[in-house]
Amino acid sequence: MTRNSPTRRPSRPWHAAAAALAASMLVACGSTPTDETAGMSIEKLQSEARDEVEAGSFERAIKLYERLEGRASGTMLGQQAELERAYLLYRTGEKAQALAVIERFMKLHPTSPAFDYALYLQGIVNFNDNLGIFGRLSRQDLSERDQQASRDSYQSFKQLVEQFPQSKYADDAVVRMRYIVNALAAYELHVARYYFRRAAYVAAANRAQQAIQEFQTSPSTEEALSVMAQSYDRLGLVQLRDDAVRVLRQNFPSSRYLAQIPTDAKTP
Structure with missing residues (x-):
């Protein structure tokens, strides 16, 4: 009788499945996504990005500019790609990301010839045509609305104008600064009116x-003086009311708002 060779432990089905799964995971981990731009020259990459922008394919253009930025790092072309990407992020509604890219650019390239454009773009991203009362009024309490983005926009434009007065973006920045100032003042006045209508006279006077x-x-200064005078009148603060009326009359002698202030406060 022949001697049996040592018996092997029978393989179990789950062992085979586990081995197959492990093998597939190794393959997956060892593979890398195909970079379709790997064979492109820098010039071709830039051309492709521009074509995508013209075609309105901003998402793809953003990716191309990101790759161009990496390959052309340390060059003016790389800086341009970085700012192009920031602009496209802004255009696609990704304002926070756009600002992050711009701030990084400013930190890394403080002497860049494109620094004036970076400031301008930063101002544009924060610039909001709606600016509070000019947009849709939500149910949010007006006193809670945040105007910080508009103030940040103003500061970017201000720095641009002061630091680069000869920049081709300076004139437009001045126009936008003027708009922001008027809009913020109108917003403060709107909030003052809001408080006045609700008999919150201290708050109304303060905002005015x-x-x-x-x-x-x-x-907005003319009406703000009127709101302030009327608020002080309702609070019984006669001296403060008369001071506000005096300033209103001196600066706006024909103001229609003078008629809204109690008679005893209108005498010089």
Whole structure:
């Protein structure tokens, strides 16, 4: 009788399945996504990105500019790609990402010839044509609305104008600064009216005073003085009311708002 060779433990089905799964995971981990731009020259990559922008394919253009930025790192072309990407992020509604790219650019390239454009773009991204009362009024309390983005936009434009007065973006920045000032003043006045209608006279007077102090040259100053005077009148603060009326009359002698203030406060 022949001697049996040592018996092997029978393989189990789950062992085979586990081995197959492990093998597939190794293959997956060892593979890398295909980079369709790997064989492109820098010039071709730039051309492709521009074509995608013209075609309105901003998402793909963003990816191409990101790759171009990496390959052309340390060059003006790389800097241009970085700013192009920031602009496209802004155009696609990714404002936070756009600002992050711009801030990184400013930190890494403080002497770049394109720094003026970076400031301008930063101002544009924060610039909001709606600016509070000019947009749709939601149910949010007006006093809770955040105007910080508009103020940040103003500061970017201001730095641009002061640091690069000869920049081709300076003139437009000045126009936008003027708009922001008038819009912010109008917003403060709107909030002051809001409080006045609700008999919150202290808050109304404070917001009107803020509009006057911060934005003295805005068209809202005239009505802000009137709201302030009327608020002080309702609070029984006669001296403060008369002071506000006096300033209103001196600066706007024909103001229609003078008629809204109690008679005893209109005498010089």
